[in-house]
Amino acid sequence: MSRNAALFALMCLVWGLTWLPIKVGAQHVPPVFLAAARFTIAGVLMLAWAGRDLRKVPADAWPRLVATALLLNTGNYSLLFWGAAQAPSGLAAIVNFATIPIFTIIASRTIEGQAIGARKLAAIGLGTLGLCFLFATRALGGLDAASGNPLEIWGLAAIALGTLLYCFGAVLARPIASRMPTLALAGCQTLIGGIGLSLVSASFETVTAAHFQALVAWPTLPSLAFLVLGGSLIGFTVYMRLVRDWGAFRAGLYAFISPAVAVAAGVLVLSEPFGWSEALGSLLMFGAAAIALKR
Numbered sequence: 001m002s003r004n005a006a007l008f009a010l011m012c013l014v015w016g017l018t019w020l021p022i023k024v025g026a027q028h029v030p031p032v033f034l035a036a037a038r039f040t041i042a043g044v045l046m047l048a049w050a051g052r053d054l055r056k057v058p059a060d061a062w063p064r065l066v067a068t069a070l071l072l073n074t075g076n077y078s079l080l081f082w083g084a085a086q087a088p089s090g091l092a093a094i095v096n097f098a099t100i101p102i103f104t105i106i107a108s109r110t111i112e113g114q115a116i117g118a119r120k121l122a123a124i125g126l127g128t129l130g131l132c133f134l135f136a137t138r139a140l141g142g143l144d145a146a147s148g149n150p151l152e153i154w155g156l157a158a159i160a161l162g163t164l165l166y167c168f169g170a171v172l173a174r175p176i177a178s179r180m181p182t183l184a185l186a187g188c189q190t191l192i193g194g195i196g197l198s199l200v201s202a203s204f205e206t207v208t209a210a211h212f213q214a215l216v217a218w219p220t221l222p223s224l225a226f227l228v229l230g231g232s233l234i235g236f237t238v239y240m241r242l243v244r245d246w247g248a249f250r251a252g253l254y255a256f257i258s259p260a261v262a263v264a265a266g267v268l269v270l271s272e273p274f275g276w277s278e279a280l281g282s283l284l285m286f287g288a289a290a291i292a293l294k295r
Contacts, residue, residue, distance in 0.1 A: 019262040036197035065189065087152045095159045098289045102127040123291035256290070
């Protein structure tokens with residue numbers, strides 16, 4: 001196995017497993033508060049790593065950088081962490097990863113005017129059908145694997161909406177991405193997003209001193225450490241290397257592997273159910289993602 005292939009396997013494993021610490025950590029502290037801690041810490045570490053590259057951020061790029069940070073990290077992860085606290089981690093990962101290629105097509109069309117051909121329309125339609133199937137089973141009380149949490153369907157909807165915000169933010173960031181070092185851009189967006197998440201948490205969650213204590217205690221501390229080191233630092237670094245060496249298409253194939261890791265971790269560690277209705281909806285969404293990612 002080549003080094004890049006091994007790094008790809010590591011990235012898929014790490015990003016698939018990040019849903020587990022989100023679920024575990026959100027049982028002990030408010031979910032957006034957990035997200036704020038993750039992105040604030042990760043942003044500081046990224047900027048320290050970027051060092052002098054931070055000076056290379058053009059002054060006229062800051063308005064767009066701040067706006068995209070609020071979409072990519074604040075808006076997206078507020079919804080994603082809250083949604084992941086309500087829904088099974090495996091389904092949360094599937095909704096997130098499988099809709100990224102589809103929502104990117106929609107964002108590119110809306111912002112950049114890129115044409116949507118028959119293949120892309122098929123991807124959007126199939127992905128929408130898969131999402132509707134997953135949501136319908138929840139709305140009807142669940143077939144096979146519904147957990148009984150009345151907020152589960154809203155959690156999955158929040159994750160889908162957060163992913164849409166992420167894709168719009170990613171497309172809006174394209175004009176400035178080539179004008180500055182990647183790590184400086186990511187560090188700024190991550191830290192700004194963390195500050196925004198802190199404001200969201202302070203506005204909508206009740207955070208007490210006990211939550212700060214829980215943040216540095218078992219099992220929240222190791223969950224937070226994995227999210228920062230694995231999900232943000234290692235995952236991001238490996239992904240950027242693979243984009244450089246393999247291209248965005250091949251590196252983006254993690255969207256088909258990481259959800260499987262998340263489902264397996266949820267079933268084995270958290271005893272989350274996963275039945276035929278979830279499998280069918282997931283297959284529809286993965287089929288849509290495959291069509292969207294086709295060269």
